[in-house]
Amino acid sequence: MPVTVATLLGTASLELTLHTPTADVDRPVSWVHVSELADPTPFLEGGEVLLTTGLTLAPEDPQLPDYVRRLAETGVVALGLGTGLSHPRMPDELVAAADAQGLAILEVPRQTPFIAISRAVSAALAAEEYAAVARTSAVQQELTRAAVASGAPAAVVDRLARHLGGWALLLDAAGTPLEAAPRSARARAGDLATA
Incomplete structure (x- = not known):
């Protein structure tokens, strides 16, 4: 805040x-x-x-x-x-x-x-910055745990979308969606290709 x-x-x-x-x-x-x-x-x-x-x-x-x-x-x-x-x-x-x-x-x-x-x-600004770093660190740790768990790609994409408060896609080199969160985000892959 x-x-x-x-x-x-x-x-x-x-x-x-x-x-x-x-x-x-x-x-x-x-x-x-x-x-x-x-x-x-x-x-x-x-x-x-x-x-x-x-x-x-x-x-x-x-x-x-x-x-x-x-x-x-x-x-x-x-x-x-x-x-x-x-x-x-x-x-x-x-x-x-x-x-x-x-x-x-x-x-x-x-x-x-x-x-x-x-x-x-100064103290309030420092606390705000520390809180942001702590949140980032916690998300990074959660994504790392998801990346090494079974079903890693889907879990990482799902957690990433949740933390972003939006959607996330994992695409292959050709731009084909491999994973999407939420599932409806797959439809956005075409938009990315034209962007």
Whole structure:
């Protein structure tokens, strides 16, 4: 399951508050980046949660909507503002600009260090990657066992189709189906020859 903004909001220890309830919080998070630059977008790839204390974000700054627009256009999934340093509370102007762009704005309370958010995302991404490797390893072992058992070709094709959630064919050199799972997949052999 991918790490999302909702995942972070659901991590009670982070104490994050969403200020843009209409923003899509189910977008996957690729990483966390911290920046106080007036324009951090050249250093972003999309999918990030961008954290800032807002040193360059004055609520009365007419460039504030452009800042938020650039973040949204770059694919930032959320902007986290650390309150209690440069800003005692979440600026209404920032919330309005983010709401207009559909960008999630998270309030990061003073007691939550940015590194805690980075670690939470890093740990979740690592767990997700480990789970994928473990699933792949388990499937590989199952296919290997099927390959050395009696009725191997049919068993391998059957298990492969099941794990793919689709169909599988074993063809000979001429393209004739030797095994198919499900059986109805045999009809697809002709489609493969013309592809």
